[in-house]
Amino acid sequence: MSAPGRGLAPGGGGAGEPGRDLAVPRHGIPRPAWLSSSASGNVGAVLERGLAVVRNQNWMVLASGFFEPVFYLLAMGVGMGSLVGTVTGPGGQPVEYAAYIAPALLATSAMNGAIYDSTWNVFFKLRFAKLYQAMLQTSLGPLDVALGEILMALFRGFLYALGFLGVIAALGLVTSWWSLLMVPAAVLIALGFAALGMGVTSYLTSFQQMDLINFALLPMFLFSATLYPIAVYPEWIQWVIMAMPLWHGVELMRQLSVGHLDALSGVHALYFVGMTLVGLVLTTLRLRALFLR
Amino acid sequence: MPAVITARGLRKTYGNFTAVDGIDLEVEAGESFGLLGPNGAGKSTTMRMIGGTLDRDGGELAVLGLDPGTQGPQVRAHLGVVPQQDNLDEELRVRENIVMYGRYFGLSRDYLRDKSAELLAFAQLEAKAKDKVSALSGGMKRRLTIARGLVNEPRILLLDEPTTGLDPQARHILWDRLFRLKEAGTTLVVTTHFMDEAEQLCDRLIVVDHGRIMAQGSPASLIREHSTREVLELRFGSARNASVVAQLEGVGERQEVLPDRILVYAHDGEAALEQVTSRGLHPVTSLVRRASLEDVFLRLTGRSLVD
Numbered sequence: 001m002s003a004p005g006r007g008l009a010p011g012g013g014g015a016g017e018p019g020r021d022l023a024v025p026r027h028g029i030p031r032p033a034w035l036s037s038s039a040s041g042n043v044g045a046v047l048e049r050g051l052a053v054v055r056n057q058n059w060m061v062l063a064s065g066f067f068e069p070v071f072y073l074l075a076m077g078v079g080m081g082s083l084v085g086t087v088t089g090p091g092g093q094p095v096e097y098a099a100y101i102a103p104a105l106l107a108t109s110a111m112n113g114a115i116y117d118s119t120w121n122v123f124f125k126l127r128f129a130k131l132y133q134a135m136l137q138t139s140l141g142p143l144d145v146a147l148g149e150i151l152m153a154l155f156r157g158f159l160y161a162l163g164f165l166g167v168i169a170a171l172g173l174v175t176s177w178w179s180l181l182m183v184p185a186a187v188l189i190a191l192g193f194a195a196l197g198m199g200v201t202s203y204l205t206s207f208q209q210m211d212l213i214n215f216a217l218l219p220m221f222l223f224s225a226t227l228y229p230i231a232v233y234p235e236w237i238q239w240v241i242m243a244m245p246l247w248h249g250v251e252l253m254r255q256l257s258v259g260h261l262d263a264l265s266g267v268h269a270l271y272f273v274g275m276t277l278v279g280l281v282l283t284t285l286r287l288r289a290l291f292l293r
Numbered sequence: 294m295p296a297v298i299t300a301r302g303l304r305k306t307y308g309n310f311t312a313v314d315g316i317d318l319e320v321e322a323g324e325s326f327g328l329l330g331p332n333g334a335g336k337s338t339t340m341r342m343i344g345g346t347l348d349r350d351g352g353e354l355a356v357l358g359l360d361p362g363t364q365g366p367q368v369r370a371h372l373g374v375v376p377q378q379d380n381l382d383e384e385l386r387v388r389e390n391i392v393m394y395g396r397y398f399g400l401s402r403d404y405l406r407d408k409s410a411e412l413l414a415f416a417q418l419e420a421k422a423k424d425k426v427s428a429l430s431g432g433m434k435r436r437l438t439i440a441r442g443l444v445n446e447p448r449i450l451l452l453d454e455p456t457t458g459l460d461p462q463a464r465h466i467l468w469d470r471l472f473r474l475k476e477a478g479t480t481l482v483v484t485t486h487f488m489d490e491a492e493q494l495c496d497r498l499i500v501v502d503h504g505r506i507m508a509q510g511s512p513a514s515l516i517r518e519h520s521t522r523e524v525l526e527l528r529f530g531s532a533r534n535a536s537v538v539a540q541l542e543g544v545g546e547r548q549e550v551l552p553d554r555i556l557v558y559a560h561d562g563e564a565a566l567e568q569v570t571s572r573g574l575h576p577v578t579s580l581v582r583r584a585s586l587e588d589v590f591l592r593l594t595g596r597s598l599v600d
Contacts, residue, residue: 052385
């Protein structure tokens with residue numbers, strides 16, 4: 001048996017430069033120092049690792065995230081919906097109660113998936129599995145890792161949205177072709193939450209602090225006009241709800257589900273664009289604090 | 294030989310605590326360089342700054358001519374890193390660990406198919422290729438971590454406490470593997486608090502304590518400089534050691550009293566032992582041995598390395 005010396009490298013391109021297909025140094029493209037110290041541009045490898053893990057994993061792990069909103073839909077929408085009957089949907093048209101809450105559940109599941117991946121998952125990999133420590137020993141930079149993990153969260157959000165849309169379509173709860181846009185909308189919502197979630201995680205150091213995330217999410221789910229219209233609240237509470245991201249997700253989804261779009265739809269979408277930008281800036285600023293300590 | 298790592302006045306502080314307090318070092322291509330010192334001396338911190346996974350607070354540092362603080366990805370493309378605690382990917386299988394790690398370097402799947410087979414053979418883990426990482430023993434995990442660190446054919450391999458926590462047999466297997474790497478021309482940088490490991494692996498080393506360099510040189514030259522050729526270890530029982538030492542005046546070059554034994558530094562240990570018995574002193578046990586880096590450390594710091 002021999003040591004893996006350079007000369008023995010099959011397919012290797014001589015000393016020090018084994019067969020790189022995604023060449024790390026990109027000659028000729030000047031990059032600012034902060035970027036070259038935090039990124040190699042090889043985000044794909046981080047994504048590839050995430051997909052390999054999903055492939056290895058028990059499919060139940062992935063499926064559980066899909067079934068959660070389905071169970072809510074069956075219990076609240078179909079079960080409680082039989083007591084409620086029809087309610088007033090976007091644009092004043094009457095809709096079945098299940099059709100009223102289904103888009104809200106889709107928005108919530110996009111949020112939950114993204115938050116789970118970008119906060120708890122990141123926290124665990126950072127503190128316990130030491131995964132990022134291992135990644136950052138390679139030519140990956142912290143920005144590559146952060147973007148890869150955010151993309152992974154989006155992929156999960158995309159799968160859940162696609163599955164859930166299939167379910168509500170099968171139950172006859174969508175009435176418009178516009179509802180196909182609920183899938184990219186779910187990805188946008190997931191992007192906003194994932195970007196911000198990772199930025200927030202950079203400040204958290206203990207499980208107690210991580211619990212604060214759940215403490216913020218549950219009331220947001222319950223009170224963001226998910227299960228009943230926002231009109232039931234006094235006006236000042238309505239303003240508080242409308243400042244929260246989930247309400248915008250819920251409203252956007254609800255409008256898409258029946259194909260009733262107006263200027264507010266654009267505002268809702270822009271809210272998530274803004275949230276994503278804030279999240280990405282925060283995450284980038286905190287990258288070195290997050291990974292290189 | 295050109296230097297592949299150069300540090301001048303390297304510093305790292307955590308609040309009021311200075312972990313690394315002005316370290317200067319130069320590592321030449323192809324040599325095996327050691328950082329020896331007790332736990333908490335600043336060895337790992339120094340290693341992580343070299344590897345670009347920790348920002349330094351002061352001083353200059355060049356690895357392969359680049360600054361790891363601002364060109365981390367480019368520097369790390371040529372480094373292999375074996376951290377103190379294995380950070381293998383438990384969600385991937387044994388072989389996947391090597392392949393995916395190579396993907397992080399941007400290496401092609403074709404290259405990695407052959408390379409991973411070669412490295413699994415090097416780590417003697419061919420039979421475990423498809424096993425879960427959690428099913429490996431401590432020694433196997435360590436070898437896998439080293440194999441993984443070699444996937445990019447690094448010019449420098451950084452090993453932080455490579456054999457801590459391994460049983461003697463696993464340690465010897467690992468030393469053998471590392472020795473082969475050294476023979477193949479890889480520059481090794483090793484931190485350790487084991488004397489025997491430093492003597493086995495290192496051409497040259499620095500002795501570090503409280504974030505500073507206490508001494509440097511080859512193991513042999515350090516021993517020559519800071520110790521005698523041989524050491525006579527005498528045990529009179531823990532209650533008597535301190536009182537007996539007064540009667541050993543003039544035996545050997547000097548004596549060192551430890552809680553459990555007296556060390557007599559002498560060029561000829563056997564002759565020193567004869568002197569001791571001729572004075573009517575009869576130790577419970579006595580042992581003559583070659584001086585080691587342990588003695589160097591004791592001389593330099595007044596403390597044992599392993600508490």
